[in-house]
Amino acid sequence: MADTIMNIPVETNTSAEEAATDLPLNTRFTLGPEITPEQHAFLDKHGFLIFEQAISAEEVSAVLRDLDAVQEKWIAEGRKMNNGVPIFWGKDEDGQPFVQRFNFLSKFSPTVDKIVHDKRFDAVKNLIGKNTRVGSDERDGVVLNRFMNVPGSIYKRLGWHTDGLRDLFLLRMPKRMLNVGLHYNDIGPEDGGLRLIPGTHNQGFLKMCFAKLYFLSHKADPNEIMVRTKAGDLTVHDGRLWHRVECSAKTGRASLRHSMYVPYLTDAPLVKDAKSRTAFYHQIGRLLRWLKGSL
Numbered sequence: 001m002a003d004t005i006m007n008i009p010v011e012t013n014t015s016a017e018e019a020a021t022d023l024p025l026n027t028r029f030t031l032g033p034e035i036t037p038e039q040h041a042f043l044d045k046h047g048f049l050i051f052e053q054a055i056s057a058e059e060v061s062a063v064l065r066d067l068d069a070v071q072e073k074w075i076a077e078g079r080k081m082n083n084g085v086p087i088f089w090g091k092d093e094d095g096q097p098f099v100q101r102f103n104f105l106s107k108f109s110p111t112v113d114k115i116v117h118d119k120r121f122d123a124v125k126n127l128i129g130k131n132t133r134v135g136s137d138e139r140d141g142v143v144l145n146r147f148m149n150v151p152g153s154i155y156k157r158l159g160w161h162t163d164g165l166r167d168l169f170l171l172r173m174p175k176r177m178l179n180v181g182l183h184y185n186d187i188g189p190e191d192g193g194l195r196l197i198p199g200t201h202n203q204g205f206l207k208m209c210f211a212k213l214y215f216l217s218h219k220a221d222p223n224e225i226m227v228r229t230k231a232g233d234l235t236v237h238d239g240r241l242w243h244r245v246e247c248s249a250k251t252g253r254a255s256l257r258h259s260m261y262v263p264y265l266t267d268a269p270l271v272k273d274a275k276s277r278t279a280f281y282h283q284i285g286r287l288l289r290w291l292k293g294s295l
């Protein structure tokens, strides 16, 4: 940026912050060995980043193939949960059992396991914090959602929420938590997809509690943006942002959207195993899904 002092031009460096402010909200970044100052500034300001083509078309296909194999295995075993965390079972377009939320996926899919531990994501790992690890055996492990708009689906969309409910219940403002998503479909507005309200990660405690009705409200917000993705993209979004998943305007297989979330953790490890108890909120969720499926 050129400035003038007494008619003598002076070069002042455009700060990364200013540069990031000028970038359009639909900017697609490239993931390098480190997060650039501009990317940091964009994330601080808006609460999200989109990195294009973080995984290849071959990797996308390999993961999708693994999902079929994992589902087949789980059907054969009559598997309902992993480590106390329920698998979301819905029905596909033919009324056949269909996994709509895989958990601990890296323990079942060698392709996913390889991808989530790959060096190319080190920059994202370092962005989360020091000594960040992939929580393959913790919380819900690597989670993969399959949203689909068919009659037997129990996961067509997801209402407005932030991911900081646990902290809010403890009456404290959640710290920054970054959700790292990998995307396996080309998603435009007609495909539903992730909608978020930029900047709401900096809202106060009360707004984070009450600005919208958690999970019940699906109404489009004038300030929301849709996160367009191409298969292979990686997104980072601050869990304190208000976000939702819109239902696809299409039906059948054409409405299928996959989103995979990698738990990058920095807190003390709390590994789950087959003896782990089902958390209370998962029990409520199970009841709600059962009601949905039987109505």
Ligand SMILES: O=C(O)CCC(=O)C(=O)O
Pocket (backbone or CB within 6 Å): 145, 158, 163, 181, 194, 243, 244, 245, 259
């Ligand atoms: O599918 C997505 O991209 C977002 C899902 C989500 O917000 C969640 O599972 O909390």
Ligand SMILES: [Fe+2]
Pocket (backbone or CB within 6 Å): 161, 162, 163, 243
């Ligand atoms: Fe979420």
